[in-house]
Amino acid sequence: xxxxxxxxxxxxxxxxxxxxxxxxxxxxxxxxxxxxxxxxxxxxxxxxxxxxxxxxxxxxxxxxxxxxxxxxxxxxxxxxxxxxxxxxxxx
Numbered sequence: 001x002x003x004x005x006x007x008x009x010x011x012x013x014x015x016x017x018x019x020x021x022x023x024x025x026x027x028x029x030x031x032x033x034x035x036x037x038x039x040x041x042x043x044x045x046x047x048x049x050x051x052x053x054x055x056x057x058x059x060x061x062x063x064x065x066x067x068x069x070x071x072x073x074x075x076x077x078x079x080x081x082x083x084x085x086x087x088x089x090x091x
Contacts, residue, residue, distance in 0.1 A: 002053025010046040017043065034078030041071035 045067035052060035 002050050006046065006049040006053070010043075010050050013043045013046050032078050032082060034074045034081060038071045038074035038078060041067045041074060045071060 045064045048060045048064035048067060052064060
């Protein structure tokens with residue numbers, strides 16, 4: 001059985017993706033691929049969290065935690081790249 005909070009997290013993340021795609025049409029997006037990858041892996045972790053309540057709980061729990069870890073690493077790399085880009089533009 002899955003938890004309601006996991007379903008709500010997944011719905012909110014999917015809503016954010018839809019809103020991002022709608023509002024970013026026609027705009028040039030900044031080039032921060034690590035941040036996009038971090039969000040993608042976070043979304044994947046939410047999908048795995050819901051799937052673990054339905055099918056193969058051990059596998060999907062491991063996959064969920066792995067995706068959260070990879071997401072954190074990508075966010076870290078994205079933030080470091082962003083800081084370096086700002087430092088280069090200041091000096």
